[in-house]
Amino acid sequence: MSTSIVWFRRDLRLADHPALLAALESTDEVLPVFVRDPVLLAGGGARVERLEASLAALSESMDGKLVVRTGNPAEVIADLAQEADCRQVHISREPSPYGRRRDDGVRVALERHERELVETGSPYAVGPGRILNRSGEPYKVFTPFSRAWHDHGWPGPGRLPVDVRWATAPGEELIGRSSGVGEAAALDRWRTFLAEDLGGYEEGRDRPDLDTTSRLSVHLKYGEIHPRTMLAELATHRSASGDGAHRFVTELAWREFYADVLWHRPDSAWRDLRDELSAMPYDDGPEVAGLVEAWREGRTGYPFVDAGMRQLRSEGWMHNRVRMVTASFLVKDLHVWWPVGARHFLSLLLDGDIASNNHGWQWVAGTGTDASPFFRVFNPVTQGRRFDPQGDYVRRWVPELAHLRGSDAHEPWKASEGYDHGYPERIVDHAEERREALRRYELARDV
DNA sequence: CGCCGATTCAC
DNA sequence: TGAATCGGC
Numbered sequence: 001m002s003t004s005i006v007w008f009r010r011d012l013r014l015a016d017h018p019a020l021l022a023a024l025e026s027t028d029e030v031l032p033v034f035v036r037d038p039v040l041l042a043g044g045g046a047r048v049e050r051l052e053a054s055l056a057a058l059s060e061s062m063d064g065k066l067v068v069r070t071g072n073p074a075e076v077i078a079d080l081a082q083e084a085d086c087r088q089v090h091i092s093r094e095p096s097p098y099g100r101r102r103d104d105g106v107r108v109a110l111e112r113h114e115r116e117l118v119e120t121g122s123p124y125a126v127g128p129g130r131i132l133n134r135s136g137e138p139y140k141v142f143t144p145f146s147r148a149w150h151d152h153g154w155p156g157p158g159r160l161p162v163d164v165r166w167a168t169a170p171g172e173e174l175i176g177r178s179s180g181v182g183e184a185a186a187l188d189r190w191r192t193f194l195a196e197d198l199g200g201y202e203e204g205r206d207r208p209d210l211d212t213t214s215r216l217s218v219h220l221k222y223g224e225i226h227p228r229t230m231l232a233e234l235a236t237h238r239s240a241s242g243d244g245a246h247r248f249v250t251e252l253a254w255r256e257f258y259a260d261v262l263w264h265r266p267d268s269a270w271r272d273l274r275d276e277l278s279a280m281p282y283d284d285g286p287e288v289a290g291l292v293e294a295w296r297e298g299r300t301g302y303p304f305v306d307a308g309m310r311q312l313r314s315e316g317w318m319h320n321r322v323r324m325v326t327a328s329f330l331v332k333d334l335h336v337w338w339p340v341g342a343r344h345f346l347s348l349l350l351d352g353d354i355a356s357n358n359h360g361w362q363w364v365a366g367t368g369t370d371a372s373p374f375f376r377v378f379n380p381v382t383q384g385r386r387f388d389p390q391g392d393y394v395r396r397w398v399p400e401l402a403h404l405r406g407s408d409a410h411e412p413w414k415a416s417e418g419y420d421h422g423y424p425e426r427i428v429d430h431a432e433e434r435r436e437a438l439r440r441y442e443l444a445r446d447v
Numbered sequence: 448c449g450c451c452g453a454t455t456c457a458c
Numbered sequence: 459t460g461a462a463t464c465g466g467c
Contacts (some may be wrong), residue, residue, distance in 0.1 A: 373467080374467090375466085375467040376467090377467095438467060441467075442467085
């Protein structure tokens with residue numbers, strides 16, 4: 001008999017997917033089901049309860065064919081170890097590189113997930129919630145967490161206890177599957193990164209004009225490569241790659257830190273982690289709706305910001321440096337509450353991860369653990385000139401500025417022909433809005 | 448994983 | 459005069 005394992009994200013509402021429901025109900029197979037997303041499950045909450053309730057109801061209606069199990073995938077796999085023909089489907093409401101169903105945006109992935117993910121049920125070297133200080137409390141600051149994380153250590157790459165075959169769910173078809181997805185592609189990207197860009201990663205990671213980041217975030221998100229695999233290989237690259245390997249390990253540590261923070265404080269996904277700035281006055285409603293829309297569409301009139309927002313729309317990915325600058329622009333220049341931007345990013349980023357994304361936004365907004373102080377305001381022009389020195393990144397994404405040479409692309413207002421090809425004027429004055437942000441900061445602090 | 452203005456310093 | 463440095467936000 002063949003057995004399928006169906007992975008659900010906690011935010012999937014079965015009732016919204018009649019085709020999937022029908023497929024599940026018509027199958028003769030036994031379908032053990034478990035809910036994935038180990039970080040968010042820690043928080044529980046209404047949506048988890050709703051999903052579990054709907055799965056339980058479905059199981060009953062299917063007369064026991066559907067075996068609902070919530071928890072560690074490894075345990076489910078182990079239970080099925082005697083099954084020779086085991087299939088797996090990963091169903092997610094998130095945008096994914098795997099292609100999309102036209103009707104409801106559900107993406108179906110059939111590529112193999114990496115064995116460590118299946119073994120551990122966690123896409124982290126050290127699962128969230130495991131690193132505590134001497135008092136048994138979670139760390140609130142990155143650096144001590146990072147040290148403890150190193151000291152804790154992690155197992156090497158794992159071995160899957162069963163030969164799992166992967167297929168689509170009955171009745172599901174895969175539409176528009178693109179190349180560059182799956183475990184083989186992830187490993188290929190990883191090897192290329194090690195060979196070409198790890199050595200210069202310390203500087204290269206900040207350069208959106210060069211393609212010198214790892215580009216592994218999507219693969220990490222979908223479990224196509226596991227951090228334990230990467231850490232094991234990085235250990236052997238340490239000396240040869242100078243600071244690059246060290247920096248990359250630190251970036252992995254940030255990812256684990258934010259997952260850990262969210263594990264302990266699931267409410268921080270959409271609310272300020274710290275309440276010092278709870279009195280910060282933000283703008284909302286119709287008066288800023290147009291400005292936010294300009295930000296979303298990449299027509300703020302600030303070339304570096306617009307390039308980033310257009311890359312996000314077009315590619316489903318944005319360079320990390322530009323994420324910080326565009327986020328700062330929404331929060332500090334448009335005075336908009338960070339969840340508005342975080343939601344927009346999550347809706348378009350293929351690598352969108354709620355812990356990294358939303359805590360990154362809180363870092364920018366000055367409300368998070370280890371956050372930057374609110375008064376640290378990015379200047380979109382200075383940042384652009386520093387990290388896109390030749391203006392190549394701007395010209396790549398903003399064709400209206402393609403006629404400007406070199407770093408002139410960062411300041412079209414200084415060129416007589418700057419606006420000749422339809423580039424929009426600045427929607428706000430950065431110097432003015434920076435002062436306004438600091439004024440509001442003073443107001444919020446005095447409360 | 449700041450920016451800016453003031454001040455100091457180097458020429 | 460402009461680059462480096464410092465402190466407040």
